Amino acid sequence: MSPTTSSTADTSPPDESIIDASDFDGAEFLADPYPLYRRLRRHHPVYHDRLHNQWHVTRYRDLVEAFRDEGAFGTRPHSYETDGVLGPTMLSLGGAEHAEQRNLVSDALVGRKLDAFTPIVRDVARSLVDGFAGRGRVNLTQEFTSQLPIRVIMTMLGLPMEDFALFQRWYQQFMMGMGWADDTRATALRARAEYEAYMTPFLEARRRNLGEDLTSRLIREGVPDPALKTFVSLLLSGGGETTDKAMGNMWLNVLQEPELVARLEADHGLLDHYFSETMRHSPPVHREDRGATRDVELAGTLIPYGAVVRLWIASGNRDETVFDDPDRFDPFRGDLYSERDLRAGYFRDGLFGHLGFGLGRHFCIGYQLARREAIVGAEELLRVMKSPRLADEQMDTIRARKRGSSIRSVGDLLVEFDPR
Numbered sequence: 001m002s003p004t005t006s007s008t009a010d011t012s013p014p015d016e017s018i019i020d021a022s023d024f025d026g027a028e029f030l031a032d033p034y035p036l037y038r039r040l041r042r043h044h045p046v047y048h049d050r051l052h053n054q055w056h057v058t059r060y061r062d063l064v065e066a067f068r069d070e071g072a073f074g075t076r077p078h079s080y081e082t083d084g085v086l087g088p089t090m091l092s093l094g095g096a097e098h099a100e101q102r103n104l105v106s107d108a109l110v111g112r113k114l115d116a117f118t119p120i121v122r123d124v125a126r127s128l129v130d131g132f133a134g135r136g137r138v139n140l141t142q143e144f145t146s147q148l149p150i151r152v153i154m155t156m157l158g159l160p161m162e163d164f165a166l167f168q169r170w171y172q173q174f175m176m177g178m179g180w181a182d183d184t185r186a187t188a189l190r191a192r193a194e195y196e197a198y199m200t201p202f203l204e205a206r207r208r209n210l211g212e213d214l215t216s217r218l219i220r221e222g223v224p225d226p227a228l229k230t231f232v233s234l235l236l237s238g239g240g241e242t243t244d245k246a247m248g249n250m251w252l253n254v255l256q257e258p259e260l261v262a263r264l265e266a267d268h269g270l271l272d273h274y275f276s277e278t279m280r281h282s283p284p285v286h287r288e289d290r291g292a293t294r295d296v297e298l299a300g301t302l303i304p305y306g307a308v309v310r311l312w313i314a315s316g317n318r319d320e321t322v323f324d325d326p327d328r329f330d331p332f333r334g335d336l337y338s339e340r341d342l343r344a345g346y347f348r349d350g351l352f353g354h355l356g357f358g359l360g361r362h363f364c365i366g367y368q369l370a371r372r373e374a375i376v377g378a379e380e381l382l383r384v385m386k387s388p389r390l391a392d393e394q395m396d397t398i399r400a401r402k403r404g405s406s407i408r409s410v411g412d413l414l415v416e417f418d419p420r
């Protein structure tokens with residue numbers, strides 16, 4: 001071989017089928033995970049990542065199968081991350097025990113019972129919006145989306161609103177602590193101790209003076225204090241940050257396209273589609289973890305008993321065999337089911353639904369409340385904001401806030417508008 005030939009650089013493109021598992025920890029993945037999801041879907045739909053010893057599931061239909069097969073894909077891996085901070089939550093339970101906990105509240109968050117709470121959502125949204133209506137400029141995430149869900153849940157539970165700042169800090173510290181980093185974990189456990197010390201006298205007082213709020217209802221049903229404390233912290237964490245981030249992502253998607261803003265201003269009835277498409281295109285929760293409770297085969301790959309299985313919701317939502325041009329944010333796409341989200345099914349009227357609220361046994365209990373907050377919140381914003389647009393200095397995009405996080409969102413969302 002001549003020296004010239006031997007030194008010729010290899011110009012062939014890198015083989016995209018070769019996955020480097022350390023990419024899951026890299027800056028590129030943190031900033032934009034979708035290219036890796038696509039390569040996994042295409043080449044390794046069930047991928048054994050030997051570095052972290054996890055199995056990654058990325059195609060829509062396999063995710064549906066795994067979420068629905070709780071016999072093979074159990075919820076044990078939550079217990080350190082979630083239960084260590086919040087106490088034993090329904091997220092890590094199965095069978096009758098899970099059903100019992102879930103049934104205590106699930107009906108309060110849907111249907112007519114939820115309708116009774118809608119005026120609360122509107123009142124809270126209105127009071128927030130009135131704070132910046134005349135200003136022509138707002139940090140939407142700080143002044144609106146991060147406030148609305150916690151204030152609504154606190155009102156539903158009858159928690160004193162003057163302590164909003166405390167609850168906001170606690171739930172943020174709980175969320176940050178649900179991982180393996182020692183410092184955030186320690187902060188979360190301190191927050192937990194403070195929260196417990198606050199809740200003990202609060203619950204004692206409520207027991208002596210029951211009202212119509214959700215806490216009083218749970219006390220009447222005989223739920224003991226430790227379970228109540230865990231439950232309230234689960235609602236604040238599960239329903240606060242997720243809904244905040246979903247609203248932030250929705251507004252970022254919309255504000256990037258003036259045409260979408262104009263259509264929305266002309267017809268608020270489109271909000272259901274805008275929300276559903278956000279939950280498909282940019283869901284705040286990217287994955288849920290499961291543990292294989294036995295050897296199980298998925299998409300031709302054997303997943304062994306005890307394996308940690310990562311169900312990549314956000315990847316399934318961009319599966320090109322299910323959604324046309326999946327990377328495009330298009331609330332008018334004809335292939336997404338945009339009606340009421342479905343716990344059991346994912347396919348209705350020939351259309352597939354997004355997976356943003358999970359599926360099956362642990363399907364989100366707050367799915368209707370979250371949608372209601374996003375829609376009523378948007379109606380109230382549009383009541384005071386004409387021609388909302390991203391401020392020139394808006395740089396933030398949707399990304400994970402910390403390594404290993406499954407939550408993705410825009411940080412600060414700076415919006416300018418003409419006051420109405």
Ligand code: HEM
Binds near residue numbers: 285370
């Ligand atoms: C857009 C906002 C929301 C998103 C993206 C979201 C996402 C999810 C997902 C993906 C799950 C499934 C967990 C799993 O399979 O392991 C879940 C479960 C859950 N969510 Fe949500 N959620 C949202 C809003 C809410 C709200 C508003 C509440 C309550 C106020 C709530 C309370 C819960 C609870 C308690 C569970 C556990 C259900 C069970 O284990 O049976 N979520 N959520």
